[in-house]
Amino acid sequence: MSERAAPAGPGALAPWLATIAAYVVPLGFVLTPMALFLVYSFFSVDHGSIVFSPTIANYVRFFTDPVFLPIFWRTCLLCFTVALLCVLFAFPVAYFLTTLRGRSRYMLLVLLLVPLLMSYVIKIYAVRSILGGNGMLNRALLATGLIDKPSMLFVFNLNAVLLTLTVLLIPFAVLPIFLSLERIPKALRHASADLGATNAQTFWRVTVPLSLPGTLSAMSFVFVLAIGDFLTPQLVGGQSGFTFGRIIYSQFGTAFNWPFGAALSVILAAVVILAIRLGGRLESKHGGAK
């Protein structure tokens, strides 16, 4: 499309007007707010009102205060575990999809992706009704006799957050893995079989390495979604399940310290950018199957 001839606009003014029109909303309502929140992170709060003089106190507080760093690392670890679990579940499913033919493959893919557009809050609520102390999971475990009193292992704590996020984010991991598996030319697998490899050998030495880019971008995808979430930990995390996202949100609510909240968000943004780049970087390094 880009090589097509220039439309004969009325005069030389039209391209400029188009350029200005195209940039108004992205600059005004995306870049300016993002820049502003970066600036805000260098302000401070005094007696409930914001002091507009630059300081790095917010960042110093984050790195020196004994509360924030441990929660930050714990959240990173939690989200990494979620990403790992999601990929472990999503890989076999995506692989199974590629073994299907034609229409059923895409029908099943759609069925896996439909939950993505279903209300996020509702899904958290639904999972919570299963996890609770008196929830389905506990009652099922009691009924099978595996435990004799309701387990509190996954009731309003970080484990509950871990399980809920994993269930919610699996579909996000399926799609990139499926796409990378689908791109592997079948000739490669046939060649492997012709050279005498068993199915298992072909799987481990051809399919898995070639699907690595998709698997890694799935992981970074899930990680980014998990670390930015504050709804899930708020709803299933209880008192002990404090995460980084929740702390940021509380700065804009109860704690009312917007500049500190902004600084924490800058750190969150940095982690997110790092995760995206890592996912993408490794992808370009491994090349992917063309």
Add this chain to the structure above:
Amino acid sequence: MRFADRAAPALLITLTLFVFVLLYGPLMVPIVSSFFTVSHGAVDWSQPTTSAYVALTQNDSVLSALWTTLIVGAGAVVLSVALGTGLALYYASPNAKGRNFLQFIIFLPFLMPPIITGLALLIFFRQVEFERSLLTIIIGHTVFVLALVYRTILTRLQSLSGSLVEASYDLGASSWQTFRLVLLPNLSSAMVGAAILAFALSFDETMITLLVTGTQSTLPVRLWAMMRLGFTPDINALVALVLLFTTVLCLVAVRYLMPASAVAGSDDN
């Protein structure tokens, strides 16, 4: 190895089924409980009832939240489709300046966690002294869904043959005529699909809304507030209705967006 070759498909099917249970199982709980009375954590299977749904129709806060959600969704759809189409056309035009930078800005709210987009807008609205209202929610949603709408329309635009536009100019059409008579009919199904997706995303958006809302609450925000208080039958009824609605919405969007080859069943394995 022979055994492994036979056991592997069975294992794959089992795992896939398990994932389906994980994805859909939890959703069954509120749907089932919306039709039966639950007392002390046990479902009374003997008497199905629609009382929860009746109670819902009398719940004014839920109805007004639903209304707000529909207004916000419609606003965000109109704005994002208009903007997304314009931006896609601009990106594809030869006069575009800094198109990759522009595209990066458009993608930013989609790449960044919603909490960052939300509070950046919150700080922005406060700084320019823009009262938080229905309009701020619409702006937040538009910015959020724009990337997807833009990308969907641009993909369709780029799949069109350049000779279509050239032929139109050769036949003496103006750029407006070319847009209206050649590009628009070719883009319309992508625009409809993008609009439905945008509406579905807006219908569900919670994190940005929580941050940029004034006194209004959309349905997910209202649900969020209700859920923190616990489980009630009318929440379950609402949940069931919302799930039904979004599922229908998704299936309609899929019909518009799925490539024809996929529907026909492209088979390369």
